[in-house]
Amino acid sequence: MFLKRAWDHELAWHFRRSPVAIAAALLTLACVGAALLAPWIAPQDPFNVAVLDLNEAFLPPAWLPGGKAAFLLGSDNQGRDILSTILYGARISLGVGLASVALALVLGVSAGLAAGYLGGRTDALIMRIADVQLSFPAILIALLVDGVARVALPASSQDRIAIPVLVLSIGFAGWVQYARAVRGSTLVERQKEYVQAARVIGRSPLAIMAEHVLPNVLGPVLVIATIHIATAIITEATLSFLGVGVPATQPSLGTLIRVGNEFLYSGEWWITVFPGAALVVLVLSVNLVGDWLRDALNPRLR
Template identity: 70%
Template structure:
């Protein structure tokens, strides 16, 4: 473990990260947002979803620096008296969990199908690529809406866990296509190289060749794509929640908070929707900047 860490800190990737102020700033923002989200039960000032602790007398309070603000509500409260800062921390946790889970699922599906299509070729390759073309002809948000709507119709009284699973599946299914096309193109190049031919000559099974030899050499572009897709998945989840078909109302995400605050925006309670929107932008922007840096750092032509 120590040797691996030593090689990492002595490698080109860490040197490239230290030489990029934008990547370092994006990493700090992403880590702060992630830490605040996943440590919300311990560091949030209040539990915004505990009805016993809500005080309607504290509803619609502006941020603490405003004239009518209170110090214990740093970013103000909504129409139910919930602390906006605490709601942001809990909501960001749900958005991040859904985004990361959907990306992992779409990456696993896309990498597997792309590796199979590129290595086997023939009719299987043609069939999978035509399926990719059909999937690309539909906007991902419409496919997610369709899958989520069908899931809710099939399970109208579903538990929150099943509702989350349907949402993750709705985001993951349209997202596997870029992984499949990327891995398929890299696999077509790798399968013609000498080490693959040598493994075939000595009788190594094709599945083992794909898993042990080809897969490690095609993961570079996949990691870059996955980093960028995390931000896309979070935005799609926020869009679905904003439209009212996302996470359950009992566990609102950033999109749900934006939708709830949108009605109060024109009445002067700007903080209820502006702060969730700002956090969503910060998370998406920091992850995208990290993805851009990782793409340049792993590109041998830019070294």
């Protein structure tokens, strides 16, 4: 019943007619599936020091002379299988990306609703903060939050809390675009008579925002969120590449690229190129899905 409705939905109809969207969605599903199933499908557990063998370090990909079949995409300086580190790394990249998007979404939607619905000083305050933050590049904000957290927290716990800090910094860097989109739609919805009808029976501003306005302003937010997942993964990779992201003991794709980068000039290119390619495929597929969703939901492009 539900599946039938979903299949008949306008969006599903658009989806079936767009080969790019289908390909991108399948690719995204494959990436997410591979990342989620990493512990079961990866040939090796790259974080289990017991199975690592330094004699197997710096092996080239299997199809090159000197490569071993067990190490399809070669191995790194510690004898870890590159394919396995990519699968595990994608898990962390995706996890950090999704979590920070969720944080940015909650922050931004709440701020946008409050600004748009309450108006006046609340609106002015929230949107001025947003303007100021928007005048800095997101990566700078993330670096700032990350740096402050590192100084403020004890050094011993830093590896443990590295990922939450990263999520916090990327999430905080991205709330503005949600706030702006939601504020705009809220300003429109607030004028509508169903909101006034709710006010006549004495509903509180909070109840009206949550129950009446929110469901009507979520459409554009979902589009932004999908595209933002790709951006967040890139930001995480950039921060990890700069060395302020996740620690090398729990590498994300960005960390893998940074570590591999050190060996690029000594000829072991596969250590950095394969994680890089994985990042490109992951981000590209998520982005294509987001772009398609944006176009499909835009009535002017139909």
